Amino acid sequence: MGRLEALAESVIKGDIDAAVTQTQGALDEGLDVQRIISDSLITAMDVVGERFSKGQIFVPQMLRAAKTMQQCMKLLEPFLKEGDVVPKGKVLIGTVRGDLHDIGKNLVAMMLDGAGFTVTDLGVDVSPETFVQKTHEVQPDILGMSALLSTTMPAMRQTIEALQKADLRDTCKVMIGGAPVTAKYAQEIGADSYAPDAGSAVGEAKKLLGIS
Amino acid sequence: MPWTSARRIADSSMIIVAEKINTSRKSVADAVEKRDAQSIIKLARDQAEAGADYIDVNAGTFLDRETECLCWLVETVQGAVSLPLCLDSPNPKALSQALKLHKGVPIINSISLDADRFASLLSVVTSEECQVVALCMAGTGMPRTAEERVLAGSELVGKLVSEGLPLERILVDPLVQPISVDTSTGTAALEALGGMMTRFPGVKTICGLSNVSFGLPHRGLINRNFLALCICRGLSAAILDPTDSQLMATLLSAEMLLGQDEYCEKYINAYQRGRIG
Numbered sequence: 431m432g433r434l435e436a437l438a439e440s441v442i443k444g445d446i447d448a449a450v451t452q453t454q455g456a457l458d459e460g461l462d463v464q465r466i467i468s469d470s471l472i473t474a475m476d477v478v479g480e481r482f483s484k485g486q487i488f489v490p491q492m493l494r495a496a497k498t499m500q501q502c503m504k505l506l507e508p509f510l511k512e513g514d515v516v517p518k519g520k521v522l523i524g525t526v527r528g529d530l531h532d533i534g535k536n537l538v539a540m541m542l543d544g545a546g547f548t549v550t551d552l553g554v555d556v557s558p559e560t561f562v563q564k565t566h567e568v569q570p571d572i573l574g575m576s577a578l579l580s581t582t583m584p585a586m587r588q589t590i591e592a593l594q595k596a597d598l599r600d601t602c603k604v605m606i607g608g609a610p611v612t613a614k615y616a617q618e619i620g621a622d623s624y625a626p627d628a629g630s631a632v633g634e635a636k637k638l639l640g641i642s
Numbered sequence: 643m644p645w646t647s648a649r650r651i652a653d654s655s656m657i658i659v660a661e662k663i664n665t666s667r668k669s670v671a672d673a674v675e676k677r678d679a680q681s682i683i684k685l686a687r688d689q690a691e692a693g694a695d696y697i698d699v700n701a702g703t704f705l706d707r708e709t710e711c712l713c714w715l716v717e718t719v720q721g722a723v724s725l726p727l728c729l730d731s732p733n734p735k736a737l738s739q740a741l742k743l744h745k746g747v748p749i750i751n752s753i754s755l756d757a758d759r760f761a762s763l764l765s766v767v768t769s770e771e772c773q774v775v776a777l778c779m780a781g782t783g784m785p786r787t788a789e790e791r792v793l794a795g796s797e798l799v800g801k802l803v804s805e806g807l808p809l810e811r812i813l814v815d816p817l818v819q820p821i822s823v824d825t826s827t828g829t830a831a832l833e834a835l836g837g838m839m840t841r842f843p844g845v846k847t848i849c850g851l852s853n854v855s856f857g858l859p860h861r862g863l864i865n866r867n868f869l870a871l872c873i874c875r876g877l878s879a880a881i882l883d884p885t886d887s888q889l890m891a892t893l894l895s896a897e898m899l900l901g902q903d904e905y906c907e908k909y910i911n912a913y914q915r916g917r918i919g
Contacts, residue, residue, distance in 0.1 A: 489822035489857025530783050533823050533856075554783060580666060580703040581732060610666055610703060 433459065434470045437502070441474035444494030446501050453502040463509045468546070471499050475544035476632070483629030489537070492628065496540045517548040519639045522564055522602075523574035524552035526585035531578035534608055537628035538574060545632045547572075558585065558592035565598050572635055575621075577608040586611075587619040603638040607631060655897055655908070657879035659728045659749065659848070660694035663715060665703040674701060674711050682715065683722040690723040692884035696749055697723065699740075700730035709736040716743045728881075734762040741770045751775040751881075752815060755798050764805060773811045775848055776802060778834060784819065787826075791816050791834035792841070799842055813848040813879055814838045821864070822857030828868065835875045846878035851889075862888065870896040891918045 431439070433456050440449035456466050478495045481487045521542050525535045532554050543549045550568050552560060565573060573593070577583045586606050593599040605623040606616050616624035623638055625631035636642065662685050665671040673681040686697050697719050701711035708731065716727060726746035731737055737750060752775035753763045767774045778785055778795035785791045795814050802812055816834035819827040831854075835847050854868045855861035866889055869880060873896045882889055891912070898909045912918050 488859060489820070490825075493823065530779070532784065533820060537823075580705070584705060 433461065434466065437466070437470040438474040438477070441471060441495055441498045441502065442477055444491060444498050446498045449498045449502050450505065453505045457505065457509065463506050464514055466506060467503075467515060471502055472544070472546045475499055475541070479541050479545065479629035479632045481629075483627060483633070492537070492541070496544050499544050515546070518546040518641055519548070519571035519635065520568060521547045521549045521572045521574055521635065522552065522561070522568050522570035523549060523576070524556035524561065525554040525576045525578075526582050526589060527555055527557045528585060529577050529579055529582035530554045531576070531608075534578065534628070535574075535576035538576065538607065538625070538631045541628045541632050542574075542635060545635070547635060558589040561589045562592045562596045562598060565593060565602060566596070570602050571639055572603045572605055574605045574607070574631070576606070577611060580610040583608075583610060583615065586615075586621070590620055605631065605634055605638065655902060656873065656877065656893060657695045657846075657848075658693055658884050659696045659698050659751075659879055659881045660689035660692075660884050661698050661850070661881050662689055662883055662885070663697060663719065664700040664730070665711070666700070671703055674704065674715065677714065679718045679721075682718050686719045686723045686725075689884050690725055693890065694725060694884050695879075696728045697725055698728040698730050698751070698881060701736070702731060702733075708733055709739050712736045712740045713743055716740045720745055732759055732763070734766050737763070737766050738769075741766065741772065747771050747773065749773045749775060749813065752777050753798070753802070754779055754781070755794055755801075756781045760798075760801070767802075768805055768807060773813055773846075774802070774807065775813045775815050778814060778816050778838070785817060785834075786824070786830065788830045788833035788837060791830065792837040795834065795838050796841060799838070799845060809842055809844045810846070812842075813846045814842075815848050815850075818849050818851065818853045818868075820856035820858075821854055828854060828871070832871055832875050835872065835877060839876055847876065848879040848881065849877065850881040862886070865889065866892040869893060873897060874900060887917055894918070 437449060437452040440452055478492055482492045523539050525532055539549045539551045552564055575586050575589060577586060590604060603622040605625055606621045607625045613624040623634045625634045663670055665674055689697055699715040699719060701708050701715055704711045726748050727744060728749040728751050729737055729740050730751045750767055750772050753760060754777040776798045778791040780794045785794060799812055803809060816831045818831045821828050838845060839847060851865040851869055855864035858864060870892055884890060894909045894912050897903050898906050903909055
């Protein structure tokens with residue numbers, strides 16, 4: 431197994447110590463930082479997301495892998511120059527108004543970050559007005575909304591309507607998710623995509639932006 | 643005696659709030675949509691027979707039609723079983739309409755410190771005779787630690803009592819969070835249960851179980867063990883599926899082990915009726 435494959439394996443396993451040592455080793459050997467990120471770290475997180483979606487691994491294992499990747503990134507960041515890593519896309523994400531649940535949203539944000547997207551997380555109880563204002567500021571490729579309560583789901587529709595009113599609906603794709611949310615509901619309210627879990631959110635995001 | 647659940651409250655065992663009539667379950671949503679009373683009645687009877695003290699009714703997914711759907715559920719369920727209900731909604735309009743139809747003393751699920759929710763539900767819970775679930779969360783976010791839960795819970799209980807609601811009518815929910823995301827959430831909820839009951843002697847506690855196992859395999863096993871741990875901390879009421887025989891077996895054996903089942907009568911009865919093993 432090559433160094434990059436071995437590092438990817440450690441990230442998948444969530445073995446922080448091994449992954450950090452291997453990342454340092456790769457740097458010492460003079461391997462290209464971008465390659466370490468794309469061929470080891472992001473590749474590993476793709477595998478993790480896929481296995482999670484299939485029910486082969488579970489939330490704690492996914493969290494552990496993401497934490498491992500973050501520790502490796504800390505080592506690599508000082509060597510990155512502006513423009514070295516081209517993000518897959520910009521994602522603006524938040525839990526909708528009236529809803530304080532953040533666990534699912536955090537998992538999605540973490541996996542998108544791990545997959546190489548730039549994620550701006552607006553937190554919980556985000557009003558349609560705030561989504562609109564931030565969409566204007568950040569100019570994301572994808573706007574992600576989460577709701578865990580059937581009673582707060584209507585805020586997703588209200589946010590999409592607010593985006594339309596502000597002439598921003600066509601500037602980004604809208605992806606939604608959360609326990610009571612369905613693909614049918616996404617269609618009803620004019621969202622572009624629905625993701626049932628954090629693993630598939632990455633796949634959906636790539637599909638939306640036409641990246642493999 | 644109809645419309646009361648005095649039996650279990652009197653013998654100090656767990657108050658069982660049966661959770662299955664919830665429109666977030668597709669089969670229930672379909673039944674409510676079609677006004678299929680027979681399906682709802684079957685769910686109500688099965689849960690009552692399995693030991694429910696309250697039947698939870700939730701029509702939240704119907705959004706702007708929630709009030710009519712909740713009212714229909716109240717009449718349909720109480721037309722078939724003589725039990726009080728747990729009216730599961732944050733919507734004051736749906737709750738006040740449902741309360742008018744309800745027979746007996748219901749549980750209202752739930753009120754929190756969120757300013758709008760508190761203000762709009764306060765008149766509902768103080769105007770009618772009812773019990774209320776009080777969520778241990780501040781208006782700003784989900785609690786992380788036991789301290790945050792006790793702090794938010796204490797503030798809410800204090801407010802409710804000062805508005806004239808007797809402590810015995812309040813069921814404190816410590817908010818159970820997934821253990822998969824943070825392995826300290828189990829003890830945080832358990833310690834909050836104990837903490838609230840120590841601070842407010844006479845207050846009741848309630849929780850749902852299934853959140854704890856989100857993101858992990860064999861959720862039923864985790865839920866059962868968590869129930870036993872909650873019982874050990876003095877949990878008064880649980881929102882669960884009483885037709886889940888393994889869960890009920892855990893409940894009965896845990897209560898017995900904690901000395902709450904004289905002569906082990908309930909445990910043995912359940913066994914002899916084929917409910918255990």
